Amino acid sequence: MTLGCDCQKRTFHEDCSDQFRQIVARPRSALILYGSETGNAQDVAQEIARLTERLRFDTTVIDLDSIELRDLLKHTIVIIAISTTGQGEFPQNARSFWKVLLSSQLRPGVLRRVNFTTFGLGDSSYPQYNVAHRMLHNRMLQLGAQLFSERGEGNEQHPEGHNGDFRAWIVDLKQGLLQHFPLPEGQDVIPEDVFLEPKWYLRASATRTDASANNQPKTGTSSEVLTLETPPASDLLPIRDSVTADLIANTRLTPPDHSQDVRLLDCRVPSNIDYGPGAVAVVYPKNFPKDVDQFIDCMGWQSMADTSLELVPTVQVSDLATYPPSPLRYLDSSKTAFTMRELLANYLDILSIPRRTFFASLAHFTKNGNEDEGYQKERILELANPELIDELWDYTTRPKRTILEIMPEFPSVKIPWEYALNIIPVMRGRQFSIASGGILKRFEDGNTRVQLLVAIANPPNPIIKLRKRYGVCTRYIATLQAGQQLSLTIQPGYLNVSPDEVDAPVLMIGPGTGVAPMRSMAYERVQWAQENNSKQSSVLFFGCRNEKADYFFEDEWQDLAVEGLTVFPGFSRDQDKPKTYVQDLIRQKASLVYQILERDGGKVYVCGSSGNMPKGVREALSDVLREYGHMELEKANEYLDQMEKDGRYKQETW
Structure with a gap:
């Protein structure tokens, strides 16, 4: 990304600053930007955009890396x-923008004509809570941008997730907008019961699409057994900047009678791609034909389900580069025609938990002709009301009700197929830490190897005991067969491990599938040590439920012992052993842990589930410093804080 001026070096300096100041703002326009890893910040941006549109701002929503600073x-x-x-x-999708924003060549006051505010999404189980948001916000102020409404922050550890704080913040945002940017004379706020025309819509295409050519099955089975269901189609998804991976094996590592189904996916990528410990592969899931058919029937789309459609702007534009981006902009640009069946199978997340804005959109298509229809409309309006967020929580999030499940409860609602991409959330890829590293990164023929350790999400429903719950992506992964191909995107992750630290000992803490990046690091460090003709020392604290069921890669750990790896396992569900978690292991091996931290200047890596685990690990490390370093609690916590600042304490949880 460039800074947006025409000078040769593409930077802001004396010769182009006047040009920068003379850009004329469009009348009453809003630019809503997001930096999002899993989609939550993008959802927040979309909800903010609905507010600004109702306040009659011409609104554009886009990720931070897709703009130039002058925009x-x-x-x-x-x-x-x-x-x-x-x-x-x-x-x-925000790193390039941040790099530009940090440029030392940006003059103070260069953004003084920018009126802005921000909302951050974070997780207080991370030591660096909402840090990216705070740094970006402060840098904008340093460059002269004007704050018109106080910033807000959401915490995923809140009982309602980030929505708990966002609900109050967006009310303040609306007041700030009305105060500082009053509506033009003669105009009012667009009421909530008025449908906002989307930027893009679907229309019948002149290009005929053969549904069979898309390899989309039209029927499913009524079986609730995952392995007996008709699986999603095996065709490749046209994901922009993806690589095609051949699935060599999809192996279940846990016994069939174990409560958790954990898979090791072994993939070959026919190209030379380098990645390091902590890198992630993004898998794009598909919906099952049975679910697609059910949704088509519920919406009454049977007659047009296999009609060729295209996604087009709502208004005629001469230059799409200046128009708000398409909801499917992550697809290869050659993909221009779809059927509704294909959209539902590959690109629309009908098994997601509906958000408030989903019900707000449904309200525009709810009939009110009789008492039952009136009740349905009243109920939808309740669920769309931001002041009744607890009602929405109890109806959707707590029991994990999906869009597919709630639609039959509102039979009077029929979503116009033209607006399907604007009302139903777009399917997002899911990130999985890569478990391969070192000698495991290449096949003998030189092709790249990517291994993923995936826990199939099939938890019992906490409220409705008889209703199955699946993870959208892991349910799809469970059906993949050796020989299939899938589209992956490889991302570097955040551990930032480099070969020059191979001489320093590391303490790796990875319970459950959090061991995946630890395995990658273990093999990578062995290879680095061999290449540098040096020795390396690594300690892994691994926690799981049962020694016989989910002690992943046990044989490999024994083989790696001769290369300097020491593994301490803990089991929390074995009847013949005391219940042990990774934080217990840290305390049990306190002397060794202190030696790695203090005497040897080692590094700590923590990977796995967010929430209690990383908090418990940090408390255990603090206890070790207090016991063996004779530190007070405050001093021990300061020591860990300094380790973070020095890059010696890194955490990647999900």
Whole structure:
């Protein structure tokens, strides 16, 4: 990304600053930007956009890395929603923008004509809570941008997730917008019951699409057994910047009678791709034909389900480069025609938990002709009401009700197929830490190897005991067969491990599938040591439920012992052993841990589930420093804080 001026070096300096100041803002326009790793910040940006549109701002929503810095000055207001990931890192689609914003060649006051505010999404189980948001916000102020409404922050550890804080913040945002940017004379706020025309819509295409050519099955089975269902089609998804991976094996590592189904996916990528420990592969899931058929029937789309459609702008534009981006902009540009069946199978997340804005959109298509229809409309309006967020939580999030499940409860609602991409969330790829590294990164023929350790999400429903719950992506992964191909995108992750640290000992803490990046690091460090003719020392604390069921890669750990790896396992569900978690292991091996941290200047890596685990690990490390370093609690915590600042304590949880 460039800074947007025409000078040869593409930077802001004396020769182009006047040009930068003279950009004229469009009348009453809003630029809503997001930096998002898993999609939460993007969802927040979309909800902010609905507000600004109702306040009659011409609104554009786009990720931070897709704009040039000068674009900020072209709009009346700029609102940024950004998540913090990794160890206080920026999301992948915000890193380039942040790098530009940090340029030392930016003059003070260069953004003084920008009116902005921000909302951050973070997780307080991370030590660097909402750091990316705070750094970006402060840098905008340093460059002269004007704050028109106080920033807000959401915490995923809140009982309602980030929505708990966002609900109050967006009310303040609306007041700030009305105060500082009053509506033009003679115009009012667009009421909630008025349908906002989307930027893009579907229309019948002149190009005929043969549904069979798309390899989309039209029927499913009524079986609830996962392995007996008709699986999704095996065709490749046209994901932009993806690589095609051949699935060599999809092996279940846990016994069939074990409560958790954990798979090791072994993939070959026919190209030379380098990646390091902590890198992730993004898998794009598909919906099952049975679910697609059910949704088509519910919406009454049977007659046009296999009609060729195209996604087009709502208004005629001469230059799409200046128009808000398509909801399917992540697809290869050659993909222009779809059927509704194909959209539902590959690109629309009908098994997601519906958000408030989904019900707000449904309200526009709810009939009110009789008492039952009136009740349905009243119920939808309740679920769309931001002041009744607890009602929405109890109806959708807590029991994990999906869009597919709730639609039959509102039979009077029929979503116009033209607006399907604007109302139903777009399917997002899911990130999985790569488990291969070192000698495991290449096949003998030189092709790249990518291995993923995946826990198939099939938890019992906490409210409705008889209703199955699946993870959208892991359910799809469970059906993949050796010989199939899939589209992957490879991202670097946030551990930032480099060969020059191979001489320093590392303490790796990875319970459950959190051991995947630890395995990658273990093999990588062995290879680095061999290449540098040096020795390496690594300690892994691994926690699982049962020694016989989910002690992943046990044989490999024994083989790697001669290369300097020591593994301490802990089991939390074995009847003949005391219940042991990774934080217990840290305390049990306190002397060794202290030696690695203090005497040897080693590094700590923590990977796995967010929440209690990383908090418990940090408390255990603090206890070790207090016991063996004779530190007070405050001093021990300061020591860990300094380790983070020095890059010696890194955490990647999900």
